[in-house]
Amino acid sequence: MASKLEILAYEDSPLGTLCLRRRELLKSPGTFVTEVTLNHEFLMSSLYTDSERELARIAIERHGGTDLSVLIGGLGLGYTAQATLASGRVGKVEVAELLPEVIDWMRKGLVPLSEELNADERLQTTPCDVYRRLCGPRESRFDLILIDVDHSPEERLGEQADDFSQMFYTERGLRLAKQHLTPGGMLAVWSYDQSSPFVDALHAVFGEVHVQDVSYQNDLVDERCTDWLFFAR
Incomplete structure (x- = not known):
């Protein structure tokens, strides 16, 4: 089962490529988190704050x-x-x-x-x-x-x-x-x-x-x- 993924923003920055995305967790269907990646590497999440x-x-x-x-x-x-x-x-x-x-x-x-x-x-x-x-x-x-x-x-x-x-x-x-x-x-x-x-x-x-x-x-x-x-x- 594939998770639902939505790219909210994808743009260049002084530090590299920034991506803001929203996705459904495979381990917890119905739970959506917002995440940030920098140069395609995970940076932060709304899940653990x-x-x-x-x-x-x-x-x-x-x-x-x-x-x-x-x-x-x-x-x-x-x-x-x-x-x-x-x-x-x-x-x-x-x-x-x-x-x-x-x-x-x-x-x-x-x-x-x-x-x-x-x-x-x-x-x-x-x-x-x-x-x-x-x-x-x-x-x-x-x-x-x-x-x-x-x-x-x-x-x-x-x-x-x-x-x-x-x-x-x-x-x-x-x-x-x-x-x-x-x-x-x-x-x-x-x-x-x-x-x-x-x-x-x-x-x-x-x-x-x-x-x-x-x-x-x-x-x-x-x-x-x-x-x-x-x-x-």
Whole structure:
């Protein structure tokens, strides 16, 4: 039995060929998921989003403030942004997304969370490189900076990962990024792998560091998977 597959968008981007697709799961007839591939390799899915949402929830909880100003690096399918906006303690959210095509998917209603995100007046999307921005002069400060861009600190997205993305995960890059935080502000970073060198760099720059694992059962590959969240203040 073949699954139902719909190509929602297929276009070139600075990182390569992007594909947004919707398909029915063979293992669960009647269940449809939205997926993104980059250069024909799987990138993200609407099926398992626990760690993306936990990145926002835990950061907001650990910060403890109200009327929070939040910068999110990477829009993706919007689950980190949705979880951030779900908190009544958040005043405004800016999402810095490198690929304008991804922002267009949301604005055109092509992703599952489009209607909800487009309707929230607290959300602003900016087409830019979040790493270049955080390694550059400070324009404004944020209570929370949430980064969900790369696969891990050691495995960055796309073959064209530049000096800014590499620098961000170093002690030098983190010191530059820290200048974009308000006093007591928090940096949170998503990764699919644990990274001791990145943890060491965080400890060298921030006074408080917390690492959280988020595990889930991935029925598509029939194994237990774990993502890693890094929090620093």
